[in-house]
Amino acid sequence: MNGPFLTKLEYSGHTDAADRAAIASIVAHHRVVAARQDLSAEPGRSTVLVLLQGVMCRYRVMDGRSRRIASFVLPGDLCRLPEAPPKTSDWNIGALSRCAVGEIPIEALTALARERPNINRILWWMTLNELARAREWLVTGTMPAPQRTAHLFCELHACLQAAGLAEGGAFRLEIGQAALADAVGLSTVHLNRTLRILREAGLACLSRGRVEIPDLAQLRAFATFDGAYLGLNGPVARTGGALHLGT
The missing domain is CATH 1.10.10.10 (Winged helix-like DNA-binding domain superfamily/Winged helix DNA-binding domain)
Structure with a gap:
């Protein structure tokens, strides 16, 4: 189930096999999210969510009617960034197909990052990758x-x-x-x-x-x-x- 997540991490240039095995070991729980279901914003949540199968999206409903998708969440992506508060904007995260989500306890991830500095580099790389995709969508929106x-x-x-x-x-x-x-x-x-x-x-x-x-x-x-x-x-x-x- 961790396949797409761990495969993608190889592209960061900041992991070795031991790092990826350590990350895989703290993906504590897998759960299924049905199509057309949103991930709830959970105050004080204690896990980081990673998409393992399916497609999700970040979206906003405009004027109470039309939906605008701002980005896709693909297998191997984090559904939410670890440091992001659960409700900082009106963006929603919804499943566009039947999805499998892995849960990583924040405490375990923090401890692993202290032991293995490469884990911090991975999180930076994933954050920058997501921001780069968002910037590109701003440009391509004029095409x-x-x-x-x-x-x-x-x-x-x-x-x-x-x-x-x-x-x-x-x-x-x-x-x-x-x-x-x-x-x-x-x-x-x-x-x-x-x-x-x-x-x-x-x-x-x-x-x-x-x-x-x-x-x-x-x-x-x-x-x-x-x-x-x-x-x-x-x-x-x-x-x-x-x-x-x-x-």
């Missing part, structure tokens, strides 16, 4: 709909590939077109037209919860996608140097 959607497919592919969940140019995306439309800021009608454009151009096809990308390089060029911001260019060698924060 025409086909490029915006193509860029999201490229990002999802890169993130899921890092978690060991992409096969060549294909990956599962069982979230429904309404959720995808909310993520790219389109109506479902406009999204359907956009998906047809991508399909007829031979760039990408979404069918029955599976995205097929015939030529990944071609789709990336169409979307002007440069995945460097994700820090997922492949597992990198550990270094003893200080952690440098990007701006």
Whole structure:
């Protein structure tokens, strides 16, 4: 169950096999979250939640009616950052599919971070990765709909590939077109037209919860996608140097 989480951590460049085994040992409990169910904001919660299977999203309901998805939570991602208070904004975290969540006791994580400095570096890396994705969504929100959607497919592919969940140019995306439309800021009608454009151009096809990308390089060029911001260019060698924060 910890597979995507531990696989993704290899890309941080800050762990070895012993670090990953130590992290796996403190994932104390797994639970299932049903589709269309929100994670409740729990005052004084004592665990960090990591998504192991499925897809979640961070979202806000605008004007009491329309939903806007600000980011996806993918397997291997933390659902909430460890230091974040349980209710600091109006953002909700909801399951878009049936999900499995791992619970990491904060006390155990804190103790492990004291014993193994690399764990602190991992948390920084995961935080910066999430912030980089949020900044990129701000930029891609100004793109025409086909490029915006193509860029999201490229990002999802890169993130899921890092978690060991992409096969060549294909990956599962069982979230429904309404959720995808909310993520790219389109109506479902406009999204359907956009998906047809991508399909007829031979760039990408979404069918029955599976995205097929015939030529990944071609789709990336169409979307002007440069995945460097994700820090997922492949597992990198550990270094003893200080952690440098990007701006």
